[in-house]
Amino acid sequence: MSTIRFQALKETAGRKPVKVEELDRKSAIFGSNVFNDKAMRQFLTSEAYQAVKGAVQYGTKIDRKLADYVAMGMKEWALSKGVTHYTHWFQPLTGTTAEKHDAFFETSFDGSDPIEKFAGTQLVQQEPDASSFPNGGIRNTFEARGYTAWDPTSPAFIFGTTLCIPTVFVSYTGEALDYKAPLLRALNAVDEAATDVCRYFDKNVKKVTPTLGWEQEYFLIDKALAASRPDITLTGRTLLGHTSAKGQQLEDHYFGSIPTRVLNYMRDLENECMLLGIPVKTRHNEVAPNQFELAPIFEETNLAVDHNSLLMDVMQKVAERHDFKVLFHEKPFQGVNGSGKHNNWSLATDTGINLLGPGKTPMSNLQFLTFFINTIKAVYQNEQLLRASIASASNDHRLGANEAPPAIISVFIGQQLTKVLEELEGVSNGKLSPEEKTDLKLNVVGKIPDVLLDNTDRNRTSPFAFTGNKFEFRAVGSNSNCANSMTVLNAIVAKQLKDFKKEVDALIDSKKMKKDDAIFNVLREYIKETKNILFEGDGYSDEWEVEAAKRGLSNNKTTPEALKARVSKEALALFEELNVMNHVEVEARYEIELEEYAKKIQIEGRVLGDIARNHVIPTAIRYQNILIENVKGLKEIFGSKFEEIGKEQIFLIKEISEHISGINSKVEEMTEERKKANALETAEEQAAAYCNKVKPFFDVIRKHCDKLELLVDDELWTLTKYRELLFTR
Incomplete structure (x- = not known):
């Protein structure tokens, strides 16, 4: 046996489990290292506190004077926890996070009067080099200026001895150079569009928040063994290697007993997550050997995206302590399952309603059907753009590889909801008679309360599946930033809801229809139009590829093929209309991803x-x-x-x-x-x-x-x- 391989195996065999220090109850330590509401109440003036809350809830601007007070309170909180440096923490188009640490420490010109200083200007804005990050030609080397700007909707946090301030990253000329800025714009667009539609059903709704619950799959490999493989070290996957005689064929790893060393890693990781306010809840063995998964409680989408990006960094750092290496590559090993990052998405109102959760009355069911059918229509109209949002060299190994959703985008809704849509489609056109309306509400729409979370079998071959009270976008890659797919999904739903409201209002105004009649008529047409995107069968089968082609659905199996949808006329128009991205930003991202x-x-x-x-x-x-x-x-x-x-x-x-x-x-x-x-x-x-x-x-x-x-x-x-x-x- 070679010296390197022998030494790696010897080192691994000698590992002793790292003892994980027991911390307090998770509820007691959750968010201890986050400048959350509790910390703000303690360290901010009443005026500064209200300014931050207003920015978070209503998007109001914080003036520079109040920013000084916020910075002062944030600094004092950080210093009380032993922090020495601060950084603007952002997500450039590299797929990782970025940070530049500055000390709070400053002196006067002559070196006297040393103090800890952190002003509002330092909180609100910094200037990293925009030409040194991927920019798709927006910035030349000699045009280096770019800005990071504070995002108050995502709270600052402490990692190690550094205060991390979540920010957006834009060029000197204002174009977004990160994942966060377009995401925030898309979230704003869907908030406005969904709120307008919600007011058909409840005039009290003032805000709609997209929610996200990601599921992070990953492999844990011994650090010494990983270091002995140049391909893992440099590419994150094995480029060669014969499959093991025993792989996953016995199906004995999935949900099996978690190995002690891995469990110690998970416990340590969970402690770090609790301190950082990342609400991780679920952990288990995945299908492939040495493959695992963790998942959090649902959060507001922007915060969930930040937490997932932070988590991936924390996972690697905690792994170092346990002599592990984490592999996020979608297909690190041939012959066993790869890893995904399922994105569970829904919409919630400020009145406490999940818009994709069926209610207990016909009217709340109609609201559910409105958002449910409009989401299906959005996916149908933009299936190629949605496929482009998950395209990457690493995810190409997984999509359509008989272990993950295919490269064909389709929607699974289950037998019961399929029947509901069929019955709704069968109602006569035009205005509904009182009998028809009663029959529709009681016999069709009224059936939906029977839709429970487990009313349908799960279809793991579906890339976009309804799972009871949310849609699960299963095709997102484990190594990707959630913001890419979430920007597209929220944007296409926002566009569709805007179009839906125009159509309903037109029927109300021009044909003098009642609101319910107009909504039913538009939804019925959408059901007819979107049948081709609905698929309940085996997405792995060759027959589905043939059938999908007949239905006119795309099957872009490679990234260069898939990415073309990003710069189509329709995509450019959609992003510009919603103010999510202008054509320069879209084309730059296309260039960067290629x-x-x-x-x-x-x-x-x-x-x-x-x-x-x-x-x-x-x-x-x-x-x-x-x-x-x-x-x-x-x-x-x-x-x-x-x-x-x-x-x-x-x-x-x-x-x-x-x-x-x-x-x-x-x-x-x-x-x-x-x-x-x-x-x-x-x-x-x-x-x-x-x-x-x-x-x-x-x-x-x-x-x-x-x-x-x-x-x-x-x-x-x-x-x-x-x-x-x-x-x-």
């Missing part, structure tokens, strides 16, 4: 070539030389009888030679295709070339390498194997 795709495939290609030539081939040749010496010895001993006795060794030597030759030739061809791709001028051309010309070599090279892993002496093989990565805890 560039990121090409770069990731480029890195994987280079790493694969390096491992194949510098690990696999030398190891195979070393073993081949041992076989050759063995053959020479056999020939000396057995002479003329050697051909019969040594034929297996000769065959093995030839087989190894064929695989070595196959690796060398394919790596050479792949390198040439990379050079051609790099020479192309546009990001679109490069992404397409890497997808269609470079990436296909990965499977061929891997096949040769994995065959050699089975042929070569285990004592010589340098790379940690799947059985060790997936079953060492």
Whole structure:
């Protein structure tokens, strides 16, 4: 066994469980390191407190004088907890979070009078280098100025000895350079549109808040074993490696007993989450070996997105303490399930109503049907744009791979609601007679209270499924920022609700229909129009691909294909109408995502070539030389009888030679295709070339390498194997 692999396994075997310090009850420590309502009441003046609450609830602006008071209170709170630095914490288009730490400490010009200082100007705005982050051409290198601006709707928090202030990130000319700014605009758009529609049913509704509950899947691998694999270190996944004899086929890991070392990690992580106000609630083993999941209580979408981004960072840092490495890649191991991040989405009013939760009366059921059917219509009208929102090089491995939702976007609603929609569609057109209206409300709409959370079987093959009181967007990748998909989902629903209200108002005004009649008529037409997006069957089947094509649904299996929907005329118009993104911001994101795709495939290609030539081939040749010496010895001993006795060794030597030759030739061809791709001028051309010309070599090279892993002496093989990565805890 190679020295590196042996040392990694030895180090892992010697691990002792990290003792997790028991903290107080979760309810007692929850949010202790968050500048939440309790902390603000204690450290802010009444006027400053009201200003922050007004900004959070109604979007009112905080003037600079009050910002000084907020900064002063925030600083005193932070200092009382041993904090030394502050940072604007933001989410640039790198897919990770960013921060630059500044000390509270300052001195006068001559070095005297040292003080801890933090003013309103430092709270409200900072100036990171906008040209050093992905910007899609919005900023040139010589145009470096950009701004981070405080988002008071997401509370500041302490991590370590640093006060972290959630912010948006924009260019000098005002374009969004992050995930948060467009998300906040989309949330505002759906709030306005949904509130207007809600007032058909309840005049007291003043605000609608989109909610999100994400489910984070991940793999935990021993840190030493992960470090022994260059592909995991550099790409987050294994680019080669033969599947283990035992994988997930016995179905014994899912919901099984959590290993002690993993449980200690989870407990430590949960303690950190409680302090940071991240309301994690559920933990369990997932389907694949060494795969796990955690999920929180639902939150307002902006805060939920921030918490998920923060959580992914915290997970890695806590993993260091437990000698683990967390893998968020959607497909880190071939032959076992990959990881997703299911986004459970709904809408809630300030009067305490879940708009996707069926009520107890026909009128509240009609409200439910209105938002339920409009969401389906929004997905139907924008299925390609929704698919584009989850596109990435890593998620391409998962979508449609018989373990996750397919690349075809469809909606699952279950048999009972399907029947309700069919009955609603069957009502006669035009104005409803009193008998029809009574019959409709009592016999069709009135049935909906029977819809409980478990009234339908779950369809895990559906990318967008109704699950009782929410829609679950199952196709989001585990490594992605939730803001990308949530911006699109909330924007398309906002647009649809605006259109719905126009149609209903037009029927009320022009045809003098009563409100209920108008709503029923519009909803009935939507039901007819959106039938093609509804699918209750097996999304993994080949038959569904054929059927989906007949229905006119897209099947964009690769990121370069899928991303084109981002810059369609319809998408540009939708985002501009809602003031979510202008055409410059949309086109910049398209450019950035194409560039990121090409770069990731480029890195994987280079790493694969390096491992194949510098690990696999030398190891195979070393073993081949041992076989050759063995053959020479056999020939000396057995002479003329050697051909019969040594034929297996000769065959093995030839087989190894064929695989070595196959690796060398394919790596050479792949390198040439990379050079051609790099020479192309546009990001679109490069992404397409890497997808269609470079990436296909990965499977061929891997096949040769994995065959050699089975042929070569285990004592010589340098790379940690799947059985060790997936079953060492």
